[in-house]
Amino acid sequence: MFLILAALALLLLSGLGALGLSAFSRKAACLAVAGIVLACLLGAVPVLRFFLNGQEVSFSLALHIPYAAFSVALDGLTAFFLLPILVLSALAAIYGLEYMESWVDKKSVGVSWFFFNLLIASMIVVVIARNAVLFLLAWEVMSVASYFLVTFEDERKEVQKAGMIYLAAMQMGTAFLLALFISLGQTSGSMNFDHFRDVSGHLASVIFVLAVIGFGVKAGFVPFHVWLPEAHPAAPSHVSALMSGVMIKMGIYGLMRILIFLGPPPVWWGGLLIAIGIVSGILGILFALAQQDLKRLLAYSSVENIGIIALGLGVGLLGMSAGIPIIAVLGWTGALWHVLNHACFKGLLFLGAGAVVHETGTREIDRLGGLLKKMPWTGGCFLTAAAAICGLPPLNGFIGEFLIYFAAFNGVAQESRVFLFSLGVMASLAMIGVLAVACFTKVFGTVFLGEPRTEYGLKAQEIKGLMLAPLLILAAGCAAIGVLSPLLVPIFSRVLPEVTGLSADIVQENLRRATGPMVFISASGAGIVLLGGMIAFFRRNLLKGRKVERSLTWDCGYAAPSPRMQYTASSFAQPLTGFFGALIRTRRQIVRPQGIFPKEASLATRTPDIFEQRFYRPVFERIYHAVLKLRFFQHGRLQFYILYILIALLALLIWKLK
Numbered sequence: 001m002f003l004i005l006a007a008l009a010l011l012l013l014s015g016l017g018a019l020g021l022s023a024f025s026r027k028a029a030c031l032a033v034a035g036i037v038l039a040c041l042l043g044a045v046p047v048l049r050f051f052l053n054g055q056e057v058s059f060s061l062a063l064h065i066p067y068a069a070f071s072v073a074l075d076g077l078t079a080f081f082l083l084p085i086l087v088l089s090a091l092a093a094i095y096g097l098e099y100m101e102s103w104v105d106k107k108s109v110g111v112s113w114f115f116f117n118l119l120i121a122s123m124i125v126v127v128i129a130r131n132a133v134l135f136l137l138a139w140e141v142m143s144v145a146s147y148f149l150v151t152f153e154d155e156r157k158e159v160q161k162a163g164m165i166y167l168a169a170m171q172m173g174t175a176f177l178l179a180l181f182i183s184l185g186q187t188s189g190s191m192n193f194d195h196f197r198d199v200s201g202h203l204a205s206v207i208f209v210l211a212v213i214g215f216g217v218k219a220g221f222v223p224f225h226v227w228l229p230e231a232h233p234a235a236p237s238h239v240s241a242l243m244s245g246v247m248i249k250m251g252i253y254g255l256m257r258i259l260i261f262l263g264p265p266p267v268w269w270g271g272l273l274i275a276i277g278i279v280s281g282i283l284g285i286l287f288a289l290a291q292q293d294l295k296r297l298l299a300y301s302s303v304e305n306i307g308i309i310a311l312g313l314g315v316g317l318l319g320m321s322a323g324i325p326i327i328a329v330l331g332w333t334g335a336l337w338h339v340l341n342h343a344c345f346k347g348l349l350f351l352g353a354g355a356v357v358h359e360t361g362t363r364e365i366d367r368l369g370g371l372l373k374k375m376p377w378t379g380g381c382f383l384t385a386a387a388a389i390c391g392l393p394p395l396n397g398f399i400g401e402f403l404i405y406f407a408a409f410n411g412v413a414q415e416s417r418v419f420l421f422s423l424g425v426m427a428s429l430a431m432i433g434v435l436a437v438a439c440f441t442k443v444f445g446t447v448f449l450g451e452p453r454t455e456y457g458l459k460a461q462e463i464k465g466l467m468l469a470p471l472l473i474l475a476a477g478c479a480a481i482g483v484l485s486p487l488l489v490p491i492f493s494r495v496l497p498e499v500t501g502l503s504a505d506i507v508q509e510n511l512r513r514a515t516g517p518m519v520f521i522s523a524s525g526a527g528i529v530l531l532g533g534m535i536a537f538f539r540r541n542l543l544k545g546r547k548v549e550r551s552l553t554w555d556c557g558y559a560a561p562s563p564r565m566q567y568t569a570s571s572f573a574q575p576l577t578g579f580f581g582a583l584i585r586t587r588r589q590i591v592r593p594q595g596i597f598p599k600e601a602s603l604a605t606r607t608p609d610i611f612e613q614r615f616y617r618p619v620f621e622r623i624y625h626a627v628l629k630l631r632f633f634q635h636g637r638l639q640f641y642i643l644y645i646l647i648a649l650l651a652l653l654i655w656k657l658k
Helices: 002-020 025-053 076-103 109-128 132-150 157-188 201-219 228-234 237-247 249-261 267-289 294-322 325-360 376-389 396-412 416-448 468-483 485-500 504-543 569-579 610-628 638-657
Strands: 057-062 069-074 587-591 602-606
Touching (some): 002 069, 002 109, 025 069, 025 076, 025 109, 025 485, 069 132, 076 109, 076 237, 076 325, 076 468, 109 237, 109 249, 132 237, 157 228, 201 249, 201 267, 228 237, 237 249, 237 294, 237 325, 249 294, 267 294, 267 416, 294 325, 294 396, 294 416, 325 416, 325 468, 325 485, 376 416, 396 416, 396 504, 416 569, 569 602
8 A cells, every 4th residue: 555655645746846847848747747657657566466466455544624534445446446547547648748749839738737647646546545535535636637637728618618517517426426425424424435334225225326326427427428528529638548548437436336335236226227328328329420520429439338337237236136146247347347448448549539630630530531541550559449449359348348248148048127137238239339330430431541631631640659659558458458358357356256245256156157258259369360460471471572563443433533532421420320310319411412513512410419408508507597696695795795604604503503
């Protein structure tokens, strides 16, 4: 635990140093990044040590604050979530050092790096905290730090809007978490986690619902997801990678931590999470498919992947409520594995998107094209992540979904209530997978293949050095986690006994049932990689010394093909967005060809978020107009404000004396 606390101190000190060096942006950035990398290396030591020997460590220090204590610990669940936090934070920081170079002469980046360090430190405290007050303080710091990172370019109106939506969503979630911890504290008589044990009955169900809403806002469950497609396009890309890759998983961590405190789950808990997973997964990928902004598309894709994690959690809860260990173990393992996978490939996708934006100056997919020729390494890494997020073997995305499928297959063979839920999980996962393939085929094909559509694609060059290295590491991670998956199974045997309540022997026995298929998948994946390498080797040797020429493929008789003849993102996605039009309400603008020799024709689509447009916007507008009627209380006279304070204090005193 000492090393983790030392890592926190280093993050804070280097962040404060960057803030103090704000006038010297390059020095501030170097100091902050050096502190992040060293802190992440320090923090990784106890995490790896835990997975090797399973020894839990803790530290507690009394604070002179009511109900608060600096109580922290490292257990299986904490160690598991610390792993992606530390790895992705270090890689995003290294990437950001060069990515932020273009702002060095325009803005003070020292402030941004201070909040970046603060965000990492707050996420670490969230997962190690064992006191509710400490947890909520770290949770609020995490929200505030990420708000300032999202609003880095606060001179832009769309960024200001994104920041306000994000901050409002986070405060709404915190309100539910406050109610949750007050309920737990009143029941146990303490705010320390080790006193929150085996809450049952109606109170457990109330706490579960509060946790789903409070943590679901951070995770991005539908319909609480509306901040994601606003915040991610506004934030710098290394911040988007960190927020999507690990920060939204703090919602998943919090939900799993609370489930440990509750008694045996009723069936409807698992059913609720499965329903949330189905809706989030399908609507998330449909909205992603309809987007033309690259980072906005990736934000909606995060909603889809959070839905997949919710499906795994729901299946695991079903197994626990039905007393079927194989379903519980495989469902929770699939959810946890997808947490790790998503951090890897979604971090890579956002960093790859940032490289595209950095080199072209635009996020609009239809303005790009042909980038694979100019940015082959970036394109190759992006393709790896796109294949992984689609769940294609032998990459890591396949493993997490396979385990959830495996759990659902076992559920289909069980009693009717588990059977119906499991069937729904399998059907929704299949639909999500198909739509994900269509979505990322659109993205990669439109951005990287074909010819440049505008001048934005013509000026691109391959990124180098500090920006490229994290992409290559994460791409290698996507392949390694998939191919070496059987070797990673022992990690989950350290985590699952705590979260499922099953003994270590039962957990290991059920994990072994999944290891056999995983060995086959791993061997097949290694064979595919080896075969591809051999083909490339022989091709290179066969072409050595020969003249290799490039020419156009058959162009269907066109004498002068142009980029205008290529599919656009809108036209590629139109059949699917049209089919699901009743769900996502895509608006189309069509300029039809006129005459025998038409000069122009076009199709443009726009898909606003139906939850923002039809629910949140009307509700907040009504609240705004209602609040305006109370402005007579604010008339600028100090004596009245003092009177308000005295009345409030008197009311509190009377309430307390009762």
